[in-house]
Amino acid sequence: MQKKKIIIGNWKMNPESGKLAETLYKNIIKSKFSSKLDVVICPPFVYLEKLKKILKKIPLGVQNISHKDKGAFTGEVSGNMVYDLGARYVILGHSERRAMGEEDEVINQKIKIALASGLNPILCVGEKNRDDNHDYFNVIKNQIEKDFNGVNKNSISNAIVAYEPVWAIGKDAVREATPEEFREVAVFIKKILSDKFGANTVKNIRIIYGGSVNTKNAQDFVVAGEADGFLVGRDSLDAKKFIKIIEITEKVN
Ligand code: 13P
Numbered sequence: 676m677q678k679k680k681i682i683i684g685n686w687k688m689n690p691e692s693g694k695l696a697e698t699l700y701k702n703i704i705k706s707k708f709s710s711k712l713d714v715v716i717c718p719p720f721v722y723l724e725k726l727k728k729i730l731k732k733i734p735l736g737v738q739n740i741s742h743k744d745k746g747a748f749t750g751e752v753s754g755n756m757v758y759d760l761g762a763r764y765v766i767l768g769h770s771e772r773r774a775m776g777e778e779d780e781v782i783n784q785k786i787k788i789a790l791a792s793g794l795n796p797i798l799c800v801g802e803k804n805r806d807d808n809h810d811y812f813n814v815i816k817n818q819i820e821k822d823f824n825g826v827n828k829n830s831i832s833n834a835i836v837a838y839e840p841v842w843a844i845g846k847d848a849v850r851e852a853t854p855e856e857f858r859e860v861a862v863f864i865k866k867i868l869s870d871k872f873g874a875n876t877v878k879n880i881r882i883i884y885g886g887s888v889n890t891k892n893a894q895d896f897v898v899a900g901e902a903d904g905f906l907v908g909r910d911s912l913d914a915k916k917f918i919k920i921i922e923i924t925e926k927v928n
Pocket of ligand 1: 908
């Protein structure tokens with residue numbers, strides 16, 4: 676059976692008010708989505724309840740959870756709490772959180788908490804820079820091995836891995852990644868996961884691409900790059916562009 680592609684909108688710390696979040700969400704769900712694709716929106720925590728009430732058409736996710744399940748952890752939000760609010764996915768290990776000091780040991784705890792709470796973890800991996808020594812392979816291998824350390828073989832198929840090279844993310848990106856660069860890393864990630872969990876277990880894990888995904892490069896990443904979907908940043912904040920990326924991916928399916 677062919678894997679269903681997945682398009683995930685990572686709204687990051689946007690938009691600035693509940694009203695704007697509602698409008699953006701309503702504009703996105705105006706589009707007719709085919710059941711051939713999974714589409715997920717990951718807004719900031721505070722908009723979750725509001726968006727869930729509008730329409731249950733698109734599954735919601737969050738951009739972080741606590742590494743603990745409950746207790747005296749001021750300012751933290753648990754996996755069970757966001758599940759209870761309707762979230763079914765969580766982005767973990769994003770480079771913007773790694774840059775704030777989040778380490779693989781904590782990401783690993785969060786992945787286990789996510790799975791125990793019934794959330795599908797979207798693990799982001801990727802190197803900061805590309806060097807001629809191909810050290811990025813070691814960076815990615817290290818992240819995957821540490822972040823999935825001790826994760827149960829039976830629950831790993833609920834995870835999604837997003838390759839997000841840090842140098843290709845955001846408005847300050849050095850350049851766009853190429854579909855070939857993505858494909859190379861996706862094959863590498865599959866090999867690491869197969870060695871760890873067995874080829875049969877990982878054949879349904881989706882390896883998606885994130886980093887300046889837009890309406891111009893999406894098709895190439897899906898066709899030449901064989902991406903199982905996208906984690907979209909900036910262009911998920913523009914309903915028209917986000918819908919277009921979904922439509923492009925749908926056509927290739
Ligand atoms: P941009 O699409 O804005 O480059 O962000 C990518 C990203 O970080 C998605 O998680």
